[in-house]
Amino acid sequence: MKTRVTEIFGIEYPIVQGGLAYxxxxxxxxxxxxxxxxxxxxAATLRTPEKLRDEIRKVRTLTNKPFAVNFAIARHDGQYKELLEIIIEEKVPAISITGANPQPVFKRIKGENIRTLVLVAGVRQAKKAEQLGADAVMVVGQEGGGHLGRDDIGTIVLTPRVVxxxxxxxLAxxxxxxxxxxxxxxxxxxxxIEMGTRFIATKECIHANEKYKQAILHGKETDTVIIKRTLGAPGRALKSxxxxxxxxxxLEGATYEDLQNLISGKANCKYIYDGDESAGFGWAGQIIGLIDxxxxxxELFNEMILTADKGLSRIENIIGERAHN
Incomplete structure:
Protein backbone atom coordinates (compact mmCIF):
# COMPACT_ATOMS: atom_id res chain seq x y z
CA MET A 1 0.00 0.00 0.00
CA LYS A 2 1.34 3.39 -0.96
CA THR A 3 -0.08 6.61 0.42
CA ARG A 4 1.53 9.83 1.52
CA VAL A 5 1.50 8.39 5.05
CA THR A 6 3.63 5.39 4.05
CA GLU A 7 6.01 7.65 2.15
CA ILE A 8 6.39 10.26 4.89
CA PHE A 9 6.95 7.75 7.70
CA GLY A 10 8.82 5.11 5.70
CA ILE A 11 6.39 2.28 6.45
CA GLU A 12 4.84 -0.48 4.36
CA TYR A 13 1.22 -0.14 5.47
CA PRO A 14 -0.57 3.05 6.57
CA ILE A 15 -1.42 1.65 9.99
CA VAL A 16 -0.36 3.48 13.16
CA GLN A 17 -0.56 2.06 16.67
CA GLY A 18 -2.16 4.39 19.21
CA GLY A 19 -0.23 5.89 22.12
CA LEU A 20 -1.93 3.59 24.67
CA ALA A 21 -0.85 5.09 27.99
CA TYR A 22 0.65 2.48 30.34
CA ALA A 43 6.42 9.02 26.96
CA ALA A 44 3.56 9.64 29.41
CA THR A 45 4.06 6.21 30.92
CA LEU A 46 7.84 6.38 31.12
CA ARG A 47 7.93 9.86 32.66
CA THR A 48 11.68 10.22 33.28
CA PRO A 49 14.30 10.93 30.63
CA GLU A 50 16.34 7.90 31.67
CA LYS A 51 13.43 5.48 31.33
CA LEU A 52 12.41 6.96 27.99
CA ARG A 53 15.94 6.64 26.65
CA ASP A 54 16.11 3.02 27.79
CA GLU A 55 12.80 2.17 26.12
CA ILE A 56 13.81 3.83 22.85
CA ARG A 57 17.01 1.82 22.80
CA LYS A 58 15.07 -1.34 23.62
CA VAL A 59 12.82 -0.75 20.60
CA ARG A 60 15.92 -0.52 18.44
CA THR A 61 17.11 -3.91 19.66
CA LEU A 62 13.81 -5.40 18.49
CA THR A 63 13.35 -3.66 15.13
CA ASN A 64 15.26 -1.70 12.53
CA LYS A 65 12.04 -0.19 11.18
CA PRO A 66 10.69 3.33 11.85
CA PHE A 67 8.78 3.90 15.09
CA ALA A 68 7.39 6.85 17.01
CA VAL A 69 7.08 8.21 20.53
CA ASN A 70 3.71 9.51 21.71
CA PHE A 71 3.52 12.70 23.75
CA ALA A 72 0.25 13.13 25.65
CA ILE A 73 1.25 16.64 26.62
CA ALA A 74 -1.40 17.19 29.26
CA ARG A 75 -0.04 14.19 31.22
CA HIS A 76 3.45 15.63 31.46
CA ASP A 77 2.58 18.58 33.72
CA GLY A 78 5.00 20.78 31.80
CA GLN A 79 7.86 18.31 32.15
CA TYR A 80 7.68 17.09 28.56
CA LYS A 81 10.58 19.36 27.57
CA GLU A 82 13.12 17.07 29.25
CA LEU A 83 11.60 14.07 27.48
CA LEU A 84 11.65 15.92 24.19
CA GLU A 85 15.39 16.42 24.49
CA ILE A 86 15.80 12.64 24.67
CA ILE A 87 13.79 12.27 21.47
CA ILE A 88 16.14 14.67 19.74
CA GLU A 89 19.31 13.13 21.18
CA GLU A 90 18.22 9.61 20.24
CA LYS A 91 17.17 10.74 16.76
CA VAL A 92 13.71 9.19 17.02
CA PRO A 93 12.19 9.28 13.51
CA ALA A 94 8.67 10.39 14.46
CA ILE A 95 6.48 11.64 17.29
CA SER A 96 2.75 11.92 17.82
CA ILE A 97 1.24 14.67 19.93
CA THR A 98 -2.04 14.47 21.82
CA GLY A 99 -3.90 16.25 24.58
CA ALA A 100 -2.88 19.92 24.31
CA ASN A 101 -1.56 22.70 22.08
CA PRO A 102 1.42 21.19 20.19
CA GLN A 103 3.00 24.54 19.31
CA PRO A 104 5.86 24.39 21.89
CA VAL A 105 6.82 20.91 20.64
CA PHE A 106 6.92 22.03 17.02
CA LYS A 107 9.02 25.03 17.96
CA ARG A 108 11.64 22.88 19.71
CA ILE A 109 11.98 20.17 17.06
CA LYS A 110 12.11 22.54 14.11
CA GLY A 111 14.98 21.51 11.87
CA GLU A 112 15.51 18.18 13.66
CA ASN A 113 14.13 15.93 10.88
CA ILE A 114 11.46 14.43 13.14
CA ARG A 115 8.17 13.52 11.46
CA THR A 116 5.04 14.61 13.30
CA LEU A 117 1.51 13.30 13.80
CA VAL A 118 -1.11 15.25 15.73
CA LEU A 119 -4.29 13.69 17.12
CA VAL A 120 -7.32 15.90 16.56
CA ALA A 121 -11.06 15.63 17.10
CA GLY A 122 -12.31 18.32 14.76
CA VAL A 123 -11.69 20.54 11.76
CA ARG A 124 -10.41 23.53 13.72
CA GLN A 125 -7.73 21.47 15.47
CA ALA A 126 -6.68 19.86 12.19
CA LYS A 127 -6.25 23.23 10.51
CA LYS A 128 -4.19 24.46 13.45
CA ALA A 129 -1.96 21.38 13.31
CA GLU A 130 -1.39 21.92 9.60
CA GLN A 131 -0.57 25.58 10.22
CA LEU A 132 2.03 24.56 12.81
CA GLY A 133 3.69 22.21 10.35
CA ALA A 134 2.35 18.76 11.20
CA ASP A 135 3.19 16.09 8.64
CA ALA A 136 -0.18 14.41 9.18
CA VAL A 137 -3.19 14.47 11.47
CA MET A 138 -5.04 11.58 13.08
CA VAL A 139 -8.74 12.35 13.48
CA VAL A 140 -10.61 10.41 16.16
CA GLY A 141 -14.36 9.86 15.98
CA GLN A 142 -16.60 9.34 18.98
CA GLU A 143 -16.48 5.54 18.59
CA GLY A 144 -12.88 5.49 19.74
CA GLY A 145 -11.50 4.39 23.10
CA GLY A 146 -9.80 6.71 25.54
CA HIS A 147 -10.09 10.49 25.33
CA LEU A 148 -12.29 11.89 22.59
CA GLY A 149 -13.59 15.17 21.24
CA ARG A 150 -16.52 16.90 22.91
CA ASP A 151 -18.84 17.01 19.90
CA ASP A 152 -19.86 13.33 19.57
CA ILE A 153 -19.13 13.21 15.83
CA GLY A 154 -18.60 9.77 14.33
CA THR A 155 -15.58 8.73 12.31
CA ILE A 156 -17.52 8.29 9.07
CA VAL A 157 -18.53 11.97 9.08
CA LEU A 158 -15.52 13.50 10.80
CA THR A 159 -12.90 11.91 8.55
CA PRO A 160 -14.07 13.41 5.22
CA ARG A 161 -14.76 16.73 6.94
CA VAL A 162 -11.13 16.93 8.00
CA VAL A 163 -9.87 15.56 4.66
CA LEU A 171 -5.45 9.14 9.29
CA ALA A 172 -8.83 7.94 10.54
CA ILE A 193 -5.58 4.62 10.09
CA GLU A 194 -4.69 4.68 13.76
CA MET A 195 -5.83 1.83 16.00
CA GLY A 196 -5.66 1.64 19.77
CA THR A 197 -8.10 -0.84 21.28
CA ARG A 198 -7.41 -3.49 18.64
CA PHE A 199 -3.71 -3.56 19.49
CA ILE A 200 -4.43 -4.12 23.20
CA ALA A 201 -5.96 -7.48 22.23
CA THR A 202 -2.72 -8.83 20.76
CA LYS A 203 -0.12 -11.16 22.18
CA GLU A 204 2.62 -8.52 22.13
CA CYS A 205 0.67 -6.14 24.36
CA ILE A 206 2.28 -7.94 27.26
CA HIS A 207 1.53 -5.35 29.94
CA ALA A 208 -2.25 -5.65 29.59
CA ASN A 209 -3.80 -7.99 32.16
CA GLU A 210 -5.55 -11.03 30.71
CA LYS A 211 -8.85 -9.96 32.28
CA TYR A 212 -8.64 -6.67 30.35
CA LYS A 213 -7.96 -8.50 27.10
CA GLN A 214 -10.81 -10.93 27.70
CA ALA A 215 -13.22 -8.07 28.40
CA ILE A 216 -12.27 -6.58 25.03
CA LEU A 217 -12.55 -9.98 23.35
CA HIS A 218 -16.00 -10.81 24.72
CA GLY A 219 -17.50 -7.33 24.93
CA LYS A 220 -20.15 -6.04 22.54
CA GLU A 221 -20.22 -2.62 20.93
CA THR A 222 -22.73 -1.63 23.64
CA ASP A 223 -20.33 -2.51 26.46
CA THR A 224 -18.54 0.83 26.64
CA VAL A 225 -19.50 4.12 28.27
CA ILE A 226 -18.30 7.72 28.28
CA ILE A 227 -16.82 8.99 31.54
CA LYS A 228 -15.51 12.46 32.45
CA ARG A 229 -18.02 14.15 30.12
CA THR A 230 -19.05 16.69 32.75
CA LEU A 231 -15.38 17.52 33.30
CA GLY A 232 -14.95 18.51 29.65
CA ALA A 233 -12.60 15.59 28.95
CA PRO A 234 -14.82 12.75 27.71
CA GLY A 235 -13.27 9.32 27.34
CA ARG A 236 -14.68 5.94 26.34
CA ALA A 237 -14.08 3.05 28.74
CA LEU A 238 -15.35 -0.45 29.35
CA LYS A 239 -18.75 -0.53 31.03
CA SER A 240 -18.47 -1.79 34.60
CA LEU A 251 -24.76 13.33 37.15
CA GLU A 252 -25.02 14.22 40.83
CA GLY A 253 -22.66 17.15 40.27
CA ALA A 254 -19.31 15.76 41.36
CA THR A 255 -16.34 18.04 40.72
CA TYR A 256 -12.92 17.09 39.39
CA GLU A 257 -11.61 17.09 42.95
CA ASP A 258 -14.40 14.70 43.95
CA LEU A 259 -13.53 12.30 41.11
CA GLN A 260 -9.78 12.76 40.96
CA ASN A 261 -8.83 9.46 42.56
CA LEU A 262 -11.47 7.49 40.65
CA ILE A 263 -10.30 8.70 37.22
CA SER A 264 -6.56 8.80 37.87
CA GLY A 265 -3.84 6.98 36.02
CA LYS A 266 -3.36 4.90 39.16
CA ALA A 267 -6.99 3.74 38.95
CA ASN A 268 -6.51 2.96 35.27
CA CYS A 269 -3.50 0.79 36.12
CA LYS A 270 -5.37 -1.02 38.90
CA TYR A 271 -7.58 -2.55 36.23
CA ILE A 272 -5.35 -2.85 33.15
CA TYR A 273 -2.36 -4.22 35.11
CA ASP A 274 -3.97 -5.99 38.06
CA GLY A 275 -7.42 -6.82 36.69
CA ASP A 276 -9.09 -5.31 39.76
CA GLU A 277 -12.57 -4.36 38.52
CA SER A 278 -13.54 -2.85 41.85
CA ALA A 279 -10.61 -0.42 41.95
CA GLY A 280 -10.13 0.79 38.39
CA PHE A 281 -11.16 1.05 34.78
CA GLY A 282 -9.89 0.31 31.26
CA TRP A 283 -10.20 2.41 28.13
CA ALA A 284 -11.83 0.74 25.12
CA GLY A 285 -13.62 1.74 21.94
CA GLN A 286 -16.80 0.42 20.37
CA ILE A 287 -14.64 -1.71 18.08
CA ILE A 288 -14.68 -4.36 20.83
CA GLY A 289 -17.88 -5.59 19.18
CA LEU A 290 -15.79 -6.71 16.18
CA ILE A 291 -12.84 -8.25 18.05
CA ASP A 292 -13.01 -12.03 18.31
CA GLU A 299 -1.25 -12.26 12.26
CA LEU A 300 -3.47 -9.21 12.74
CA PHE A 301 -1.76 -7.38 9.88
CA ASN A 302 -2.02 -10.42 7.60
CA GLU A 303 -5.72 -10.74 8.38
CA MET A 304 -6.37 -7.05 7.84
CA ILE A 305 -4.62 -6.86 4.48
CA LEU A 306 -6.35 -10.02 3.23
CA THR A 307 -9.75 -8.69 4.32
CA ALA A 308 -9.09 -5.31 2.72
CA ASP A 309 -8.08 -6.99 -0.54
CA LYS A 310 -11.24 -9.10 -0.54
CA GLY A 311 -13.36 -6.04 0.19
CA LEU A 312 -11.73 -4.11 -2.62
CA SER A 313 -12.38 -6.96 -5.05
CA ARG A 314 -16.01 -7.03 -3.97
CA ILE A 315 -16.37 -3.29 -4.60
CA GLU A 316 -14.65 -3.55 -7.96
CA ASN A 317 -17.03 -6.35 -8.95
CA ILE A 318 -20.03 -4.26 -7.93
CA ILE A 319 -18.83 -1.22 -9.83
CA GLY A 320 -17.78 -3.33 -12.79
CA GLU A 321 -21.17 -5.02 -12.91
CA ARG A 322 -22.90 -1.67 -12.86
CA ALA A 323 -20.67 -0.30 -15.61
CA HIS A 324 -21.33 -3.41 -17.70
CA ASN A 325 -25.07 -2.96 -17.34
Whole structure:
Protein backbone atom coordinates (compact mmCIF):
# COMPACT_ATOMS: atom_id res chain seq x y z
CA MET A 1 0.00 0.00 0.00
CA LYS A 2 1.34 3.39 -0.96
CA THR A 3 -0.08 6.61 0.42
CA ARG A 4 1.53 9.83 1.52
CA VAL A 5 1.50 8.39 5.05
CA THR A 6 3.63 5.39 4.05
CA GLU A 7 6.01 7.65 2.15
CA ILE A 8 6.39 10.26 4.89
CA PHE A 9 6.95 7.75 7.70
CA GLY A 10 8.82 5.11 5.70
CA ILE A 11 6.39 2.28 6.45
CA GLU A 12 4.84 -0.48 4.36
CA TYR A 13 1.22 -0.14 5.47
CA PRO A 14 -0.57 3.05 6.57
CA ILE A 15 -1.42 1.65 9.99
CA VAL A 16 -0.36 3.48 13.16
CA GLN A 17 -0.56 2.06 16.67
CA GLY A 18 -2.16 4.39 19.21
CA GLY A 19 -0.23 5.89 22.12
CA LEU A 20 -1.93 3.59 24.67
CA ALA A 21 -0.85 5.09 27.99
CA TYR A 22 0.65 2.48 30.34
CA UNK A 23 0.60 -0.16 27.59
CA UNK A 24 2.68 1.12 24.66
CA UNK A 25 6.09 -0.33 25.42
CA UNK A 26 8.91 -1.57 23.22
CA UNK A 27 7.55 -5.07 22.61
CA UNK A 28 4.28 -3.86 21.10
CA UNK A 29 5.82 -0.93 19.22
CA UNK A 30 8.48 -3.12 17.64
CA UNK A 31 5.93 -5.78 16.66
CA UNK A 32 3.79 -3.19 14.86
CA UNK A 33 6.79 -1.70 13.09
CA UNK A 34 8.10 -5.14 12.10
CA UNK A 35 4.68 -5.98 10.62
CA UNK A 36 4.91 -2.91 8.39
CA UNK A 37 3.07 -0.27 10.43
CA UNK A 38 4.24 2.52 12.72
CA UNK A 39 4.59 1.36 16.31
CA UNK A 40 4.75 3.76 19.23
CA UNK A 41 5.96 3.91 22.80
CA UNK A 42 4.38 6.43 25.12
CA ALA A 43 6.42 9.02 26.96
CA ALA A 44 3.56 9.64 29.41
CA THR A 45 4.06 6.21 30.92
CA LEU A 46 7.84 6.38 31.12
CA ARG A 47 7.93 9.86 32.66
CA THR A 48 11.68 10.22 33.28
CA PRO A 49 14.30 10.93 30.63
CA GLU A 50 16.34 7.90 31.67
CA LYS A 51 13.43 5.48 31.33
CA LEU A 52 12.41 6.96 27.99
CA ARG A 53 15.94 6.64 26.65
CA ASP A 54 16.11 3.02 27.79
CA GLU A 55 12.80 2.17 26.12
CA ILE A 56 13.81 3.83 22.85
CA ARG A 57 17.01 1.82 22.80
CA LYS A 58 15.07 -1.34 23.62
CA VAL A 59 12.82 -0.75 20.60
CA ARG A 60 15.92 -0.52 18.44
CA THR A 61 17.11 -3.91 19.66
CA LEU A 62 13.81 -5.40 18.49
CA THR A 63 13.35 -3.66 15.13
CA ASN A 64 15.26 -1.70 12.53
CA LYS A 65 12.04 -0.19 11.18
CA PRO A 66 10.69 3.33 11.85
CA PHE A 67 8.78 3.90 15.09
CA ALA A 68 7.39 6.85 17.01
CA VAL A 69 7.08 8.21 20.53
CA ASN A 70 3.71 9.51 21.71
CA PHE A 71 3.52 12.70 23.75
CA ALA A 72 0.25 13.13 25.65
CA ILE A 73 1.25 16.64 26.62
CA ALA A 74 -1.40 17.19 29.26
CA ARG A 75 -0.04 14.19 31.22
CA HIS A 76 3.45 15.63 31.46
CA ASP A 77 2.58 18.58 33.72
CA GLY A 78 5.00 20.78 31.80
CA GLN A 79 7.86 18.31 32.15
CA TYR A 80 7.68 17.09 28.56
CA LYS A 81 10.58 19.36 27.57
CA GLU A 82 13.12 17.07 29.25
CA LEU A 83 11.60 14.07 27.48
CA LEU A 84 11.65 15.92 24.19
CA GLU A 85 15.39 16.42 24.49
CA ILE A 86 15.80 12.64 24.67
CA ILE A 87 13.79 12.27 21.47
CA ILE A 88 16.14 14.67 19.74
CA GLU A 89 19.31 13.13 21.18
CA GLU A 90 18.22 9.61 20.24
CA LYS A 91 17.17 10.74 16.76
CA VAL A 92 13.71 9.19 17.02
CA PRO A 93 12.19 9.28 13.51
CA ALA A 94 8.67 10.39 14.46
CA ILE A 95 6.48 11.64 17.29
CA SER A 96 2.75 11.92 17.82
CA ILE A 97 1.24 14.67 19.93
CA THR A 98 -2.04 14.47 21.82
CA GLY A 99 -3.90 16.25 24.58
CA ALA A 100 -2.88 19.92 24.31
CA ASN A 101 -1.56 22.70 22.08
CA PRO A 102 1.42 21.19 20.19
CA GLN A 103 3.00 24.54 19.31
CA PRO A 104 5.86 24.39 21.89
CA VAL A 105 6.82 20.91 20.64
CA PHE A 106 6.92 22.03 17.02
CA LYS A 107 9.02 25.03 17.96
CA ARG A 108 11.64 22.88 19.71
CA ILE A 109 11.98 20.17 17.06
CA LYS A 110 12.11 22.54 14.11
CA GLY A 111 14.98 21.51 11.87
CA GLU A 112 15.51 18.18 13.66
CA ASN A 113 14.13 15.93 10.88
CA ILE A 114 11.46 14.43 13.14
CA ARG A 115 8.17 13.52 11.46
CA THR A 116 5.04 14.61 13.30
CA LEU A 117 1.51 13.30 13.80
CA VAL A 118 -1.11 15.25 15.73
CA LEU A 119 -4.29 13.69 17.12
CA VAL A 120 -7.32 15.90 16.56
CA ALA A 121 -11.06 15.63 17.10
CA GLY A 122 -12.31 18.32 14.76
CA VAL A 123 -11.69 20.54 11.76
CA ARG A 124 -10.41 23.53 13.72
CA GLN A 125 -7.73 21.47 15.47
CA ALA A 126 -6.68 19.86 12.19
CA LYS A 127 -6.25 23.23 10.51
CA LYS A 128 -4.19 24.46 13.45
CA ALA A 129 -1.96 21.38 13.31
CA GLU A 130 -1.39 21.92 9.60
CA GLN A 131 -0.57 25.58 10.22
CA LEU A 132 2.03 24.56 12.81
CA GLY A 133 3.69 22.21 10.35
CA ALA A 134 2.35 18.76 11.20
CA ASP A 135 3.19 16.09 8.64
CA ALA A 136 -0.18 14.41 9.18
CA VAL A 137 -3.19 14.47 11.47
CA MET A 138 -5.04 11.58 13.08
CA VAL A 139 -8.74 12.35 13.48
CA VAL A 140 -10.61 10.41 16.16
CA GLY A 141 -14.36 9.86 15.98
CA GLN A 142 -16.60 9.34 18.98
CA GLU A 143 -16.48 5.54 18.59
CA GLY A 144 -12.88 5.49 19.74
CA GLY A 145 -11.50 4.39 23.10
CA GLY A 146 -9.80 6.71 25.54
CA HIS A 147 -10.09 10.49 25.33
CA LEU A 148 -12.29 11.89 22.59
CA GLY A 149 -13.59 15.17 21.24
CA ARG A 150 -16.52 16.90 22.91
CA ASP A 151 -18.84 17.01 19.90
CA ASP A 152 -19.86 13.33 19.57
CA ILE A 153 -19.13 13.21 15.83
CA GLY A 154 -18.60 9.77 14.33
CA THR A 155 -15.58 8.73 12.31
CA ILE A 156 -17.52 8.29 9.07
CA VAL A 157 -18.53 11.97 9.08
CA LEU A 158 -15.52 13.50 10.80
CA THR A 159 -12.90 11.91 8.55
CA PRO A 160 -14.07 13.41 5.22
CA ARG A 161 -14.76 16.73 6.94
CA VAL A 162 -11.13 16.93 8.00
CA VAL A 163 -9.87 15.56 4.66
CA UNK A 164 -11.73 18.36 2.89
CA UNK A 165 -10.31 20.98 5.26
CA UNK A 166 -6.55 20.33 5.16
CA UNK A 167 -3.97 19.50 2.52
CA UNK A 168 -1.79 17.24 4.68
CA UNK A 169 -2.53 13.51 4.98
CA UNK A 170 -5.28 12.40 7.34
CA LEU A 171 -5.45 9.14 9.29
CA ALA A 172 -8.83 7.94 10.54
CA UNK A 173 -9.23 6.65 14.09
CA UNK A 174 -12.16 5.41 16.15
CA UNK A 175 -14.17 2.28 15.40
CA UNK A 176 -11.46 0.81 13.19
CA UNK A 177 -9.94 -2.58 13.92
CA UNK A 178 -9.95 -4.74 10.80
CA UNK A 179 -9.43 -4.67 7.04
CA UNK A 180 -12.97 -3.44 6.42
CA UNK A 181 -12.28 -0.40 8.58
CA UNK A 182 -9.01 0.23 6.75
CA UNK A 183 -10.72 0.06 3.38
CA UNK A 184 -13.56 2.29 4.57
CA UNK A 185 -11.10 4.89 5.86
CA UNK A 186 -9.32 4.98 2.50
CA UNK A 187 -12.69 5.34 0.77
CA UNK A 188 -13.46 8.34 2.99
CA UNK A 189 -10.32 10.08 1.78
CA UNK A 190 -7.99 9.17 4.64
CA UNK A 191 -4.50 7.95 3.78
CA UNK A 192 -4.14 5.66 6.75
CA ILE A 193 -5.58 4.62 10.09
CA GLU A 194 -4.69 4.68 13.76
CA MET A 195 -5.83 1.83 16.00
CA GLY A 196 -5.66 1.64 19.77
CA THR A 197 -8.10 -0.84 21.28
CA ARG A 198 -7.41 -3.49 18.64
CA PHE A 199 -3.71 -3.56 19.49
CA ILE A 200 -4.43 -4.12 23.20
CA ALA A 201 -5.96 -7.48 22.23
CA THR A 202 -2.72 -8.83 20.76
CA LYS A 203 -0.12 -11.16 22.18
CA GLU A 204 2.62 -8.52 22.13
CA CYS A 205 0.67 -6.14 24.36
CA ILE A 206 2.28 -7.94 27.26
CA HIS A 207 1.53 -5.35 29.94
CA ALA A 208 -2.25 -5.65 29.59
CA ASN A 209 -3.80 -7.99 32.16
CA GLU A 210 -5.55 -11.03 30.71
CA LYS A 211 -8.85 -9.96 32.28
CA TYR A 212 -8.64 -6.67 30.35
CA LYS A 213 -7.96 -8.50 27.10
CA GLN A 214 -10.81 -10.93 27.70
CA ALA A 215 -13.22 -8.07 28.40
CA ILE A 216 -12.27 -6.58 25.03
CA LEU A 217 -12.55 -9.98 23.35
CA HIS A 218 -16.00 -10.81 24.72
CA GLY A 219 -17.50 -7.33 24.93
CA LYS A 220 -20.15 -6.04 22.54
CA GLU A 221 -20.22 -2.62 20.93
CA THR A 222 -22.73 -1.63 23.64
CA ASP A 223 -20.33 -2.51 26.46
CA THR A 224 -18.54 0.83 26.64
CA VAL A 225 -19.50 4.12 28.27
CA ILE A 226 -18.30 7.72 28.28
CA ILE A 227 -16.82 8.99 31.54
CA LYS A 228 -15.51 12.46 32.45
CA ARG A 229 -18.02 14.15 30.12
CA THR A 230 -19.05 16.69 32.75
CA LEU A 231 -15.38 17.52 33.30
CA GLY A 232 -14.95 18.51 29.65
CA ALA A 233 -12.60 15.59 28.95
CA PRO A 234 -14.82 12.75 27.71
CA GLY A 235 -13.27 9.32 27.34
CA ARG A 236 -14.68 5.94 26.34
CA ALA A 237 -14.08 3.05 28.74
CA LEU A 238 -15.35 -0.45 29.35
CA LYS A 239 -18.75 -0.53 31.03
CA SER A 240 -18.47 -1.79 34.60
CA UNK A 241 -19.81 -1.09 38.04
CA UNK A 242 -16.80 1.16 38.53
CA UNK A 243 -17.37 3.33 35.44
CA UNK A 244 -21.14 3.43 35.97
CA UNK A 245 -20.47 4.74 39.47
CA UNK A 246 -18.30 7.51 38.02
CA UNK A 247 -21.10 8.50 35.64
CA UNK A 248 -23.64 8.51 38.45
CA UNK A 249 -21.42 10.77 40.53
CA UNK A 250 -21.00 13.10 37.56
CA LEU A 251 -24.76 13.33 37.15
CA GLU A 252 -25.02 14.22 40.83
CA GLY A 253 -22.66 17.15 40.27
CA ALA A 254 -19.31 15.76 41.36
CA THR A 255 -16.34 18.04 40.72
CA TYR A 256 -12.92 17.09 39.39
CA GLU A 257 -11.61 17.09 42.95
CA ASP A 258 -14.40 14.70 43.95
CA LEU A 259 -13.53 12.30 41.11
CA GLN A 260 -9.78 12.76 40.96
CA ASN A 261 -8.83 9.46 42.56
CA LEU A 262 -11.47 7.49 40.65
CA ILE A 263 -10.30 8.70 37.22
CA SER A 264 -6.56 8.80 37.87
CA GLY A 265 -3.84 6.98 36.02
CA LYS A 266 -3.36 4.90 39.16
CA ALA A 267 -6.99 3.74 38.95
CA ASN A 268 -6.51 2.96 35.27
CA CYS A 269 -3.50 0.79 36.12
CA LYS A 270 -5.37 -1.02 38.90
CA TYR A 271 -7.58 -2.55 36.23
CA ILE A 272 -5.35 -2.85 33.15
CA TYR A 273 -2.36 -4.22 35.11
CA ASP A 274 -3.97 -5.99 38.06
CA GLY A 275 -7.42 -6.82 36.69
CA ASP A 276 -9.09 -5.31 39.76
CA GLU A 277 -12.57 -4.36 38.52
CA SER A 278 -13.54 -2.85 41.85
CA ALA A 279 -10.61 -0.42 41.95
CA GLY A 280 -10.13 0.79 38.39
CA PHE A 281 -11.16 1.05 34.78
CA GLY A 282 -9.89 0.31 31.26
CA TRP A 283 -10.20 2.41 28.13
CA ALA A 284 -11.83 0.74 25.12
CA GLY A 285 -13.62 1.74 21.94
CA GLN A 286 -16.80 0.42 20.37
CA ILE A 287 -14.64 -1.71 18.08
CA ILE A 288 -14.68 -4.36 20.83
CA GLY A 289 -17.88 -5.59 19.18
CA LEU A 290 -15.79 -6.71 16.18
CA ILE A 291 -12.84 -8.25 18.05
CA ASP A 292 -13.01 -12.03 18.31
CA UNK A 293 -9.41 -13.16 18.72
CA UNK A 294 -6.09 -12.27 20.33
CA UNK A 295 -3.54 -12.76 17.55
CA UNK A 296 0.07 -11.79 17.20
CA UNK A 297 0.50 -8.38 15.61
CA UNK A 298 1.81 -10.01 12.44
CA GLU A 299 -1.25 -12.26 12.26
CA LEU A 300 -3.47 -9.21 12.74
CA PHE A 301 -1.76 -7.38 9.88
CA ASN A 302 -2.02 -10.42 7.60
CA GLU A 303 -5.72 -10.74 8.38
CA MET A 304 -6.37 -7.05 7.84
CA ILE A 305 -4.62 -6.86 4.48
CA LEU A 306 -6.35 -10.02 3.23
CA THR A 307 -9.75 -8.69 4.32
CA ALA A 308 -9.09 -5.31 2.72
CA ASP A 309 -8.08 -6.99 -0.54
CA LYS A 310 -11.24 -9.10 -0.54
CA GLY A 311 -13.36 -6.04 0.19
CA LEU A 312 -11.73 -4.11 -2.62
CA SER A 313 -12.38 -6.96 -5.05
CA ARG A 314 -16.01 -7.03 -3.97
CA ILE A 315 -16.37 -3.29 -4.60
CA GLU A 316 -14.65 -3.55 -7.96
CA ASN A 317 -17.03 -6.35 -8.95
CA ILE A 318 -20.03 -4.26 -7.93
CA ILE A 319 -18.83 -1.22 -9.83
CA GLY A 320 -17.78 -3.33 -12.79
CA GLU A 321 -21.17 -5.02 -12.91
CA ARG A 322 -22.90 -1.67 -12.86
CA ALA A 323 -20.67 -0.30 -15.61
CA HIS A 324 -21.33 -3.41 -17.70
CA ASN A 325 -25.07 -2.96 -17.34
Missing amino acids: LAYAELAAAVSNAGGLGQIT DSVSIPV SGGIGDGRGLLAALALGAEG GYTLDIIERE NIPTVQ
